[in-house]
Amino acid sequence: MNVFRLLGDLSHLLAIIVLLLKIWKTRSCAGISGKSQILFAIVYITRYLDLITTYISAYNMFMKIIFIATSIAIVYLMYVKFKATYDHNHDTFRIEFLLLPTLVLALLINHEFTIVEILWTFSIYLESVAILPQLFLVSKTGEAESITSHYLFALGSYRGLYLLNWIYRYYGENYYDLIVIVAGIVQTVLYCDFFYLYITKVLKGKKLQLPA
């Protein structure tokens, strides 16, 4: 465990806490894509199946349980408890366009052709594009609340910090995993446009509004 990975994990955790607090305090999930949240829940459930078979560390186990539980909780809050506030008219991205290609890619490019490994690979590919429905929703409405922007910034930073972790591990331990590195680059690149708007607008106290 190095500092980049720890910061990445904490940033990821912070993103989830910010999102949960936003929904809970405002009693509303307006501006949040339920499609992206469903994809994230699928990502964590398929990736952390190894909770049952492999013990890595208490930290690892704790975080996995937190990510699975909170992703399911968010989907529950959006589709059941605060369903009336869910912005389904704008959340129209077709998730099968992400689910099917990532599944096919996982079947073709993986470390080992076993069910657990293919699901793990699928989760890595799916995670890299899971934010697209959310970005699509922001582009459709043309704006995002600042709390939603903070959530997206923390969520986007997490894989960016993991990229630094992989560079560090490559030089320090000669460890690398091309599947996660390429997917992590794709994932981080998808946030670049948002990062630019966040730094130039939200951090200066303005609302994130897309140019008309």
Place this chain on the structure above:
Amino acid sequence: VPDAEEHDEL
């Protein structure tokens, strides 16, 4: 290259 089914990262 890591072993399959032993992913230590989140």
